[in-house]
Amino acid sequence: MLEDIKKRIHAIEGDLIDWRRDFHRHPEVAFHEVRTSRVLKEFFQELGLPIRPMAGTGLRADLSGGGKGPTVALRSDIDALPIQEQGDKPYLSEAPGVAHSCAHDGHMAVVLGTAKVLSQVRERLNGDVVFLFQPAEELPPGGAVDLIKEGALKGVDAIFGLHFWQPLPTGKVGIVKGPMMAAADNFRITVRGRAGHGSMPHQTVDPILAAAHLVVNLQSIVSRNLDPLEPGVVSLGTIQGGTVYNIIPQEVILTGTVRSFASEVQELAQRRLHEITRSTCEAFGARGILQYEPGYPALVNPPETVDLVLGVVERLWGAERIAPIAPVMGGEDFAYYLQHLPGAFLFFGMGDGMAHPHHHPGFDMDEKALPEAVLLMTALTLEFMERAGKA
Helix, strand or coil: HHHHHHHHHCCCHHHHHHHHHEEEEEECCCCCHHHHHHHHHHHHHHHHCCCCEEECCEEEECCCEEEEEEEEEEEEEEEECCCCCCHHHHHCCCCCCEEEECHHHHHHHHHHHHHHHHHCCHHEEEEEEEEEEECCCCCCCCCCCHHHHHCCCCCCEEEEEEECCCCEEEEEEECEEEECCEEEEEEEEECCCCCCCCCCCCCCCCCCCCCCHHHHCCHHHHHHHHHCCCCCCEEEEEEEEECCCCCCCEEEEEEEEEEEEEEHHHHHHHHHHHHHHHHHHHHCCCCCEEEEEECCCCECCHHHHHHHHHHHHHHCCCCCHHCCCCCCCCCCCCHHHCCCCEEEEEEEEECCCCCCCCCCCCCCCCCCCCHHHHHHHHHHHHCCCCCHCCC
């Protein structure tokens, strides 16, 4: 059957590129993926598969196999980023200030290709397949929670997800047992002082000075409060305050992120953020207000399903295709699915010739990765069904 699958994938290689480039030209940001959702819905209607809107612009499509067996879900994220794309490729984004700079267009193409191939051999499937298209992966709280609440995982026995990964050479597969991607929380600190003329600072409470010390002091959370053997990140991403060179402003706003692989670390960082913000600002006569927003939990891959993925990769291409990787501090709301079901999330390399990283205005992907990614997701689905049948 696998050889037949390979031939069917080869026959749609041009379609995979066309689908990916169409999504790339028409990106839409989180929870506004209206055209994207419509195109996906029309695709599954043409395949004759039942499809149900969920979580606003999300979708669930169902494929019933010819034999009894487990139900496997395959998930793709569908949102783009608020980035102005740069470059001169023929499929450049046509939406001002929006671009698929994280390969979600490729993810959609892969799941569409997998759906088309599996629908062609549905009578030989010993189980069913669910295709999930999730909005708002890039914008916490994300779309996964809403999909789950609306029943996207009903009847599903396992779920798999793939992320194209620019740091890996094209075709290499990276996956980690246990924690693979970090919990990712956001915070916003408002430092309030008393405005005045820059020539008379003694009459003011300078929030810029307090904020400057706060930036330095917050780094002590990782360097002095966290176990050196425990991964953790506290990073500030923006500082905003003031309007002109000779006015001490009323307030300064800082935003940042906290990332780790353990809830205990996130809780420690949140507590210290409150304490350091309050005490540092008070030391300069200012007031510090922290708003902390919990984000995605850590993505934890079950060891047994990671072994399944590794076994499939080896059988398809050999062990040399497996790239040893370390966990990354990026966040991913696929983590929520793995809190409910067994499954796995993996990185699929597409970095050959690609100079720009994810979330860069010039980001692009090596499209030669598309058909091989379809083969992997198809083979994972079949392998899970086969193992369940032998259990």
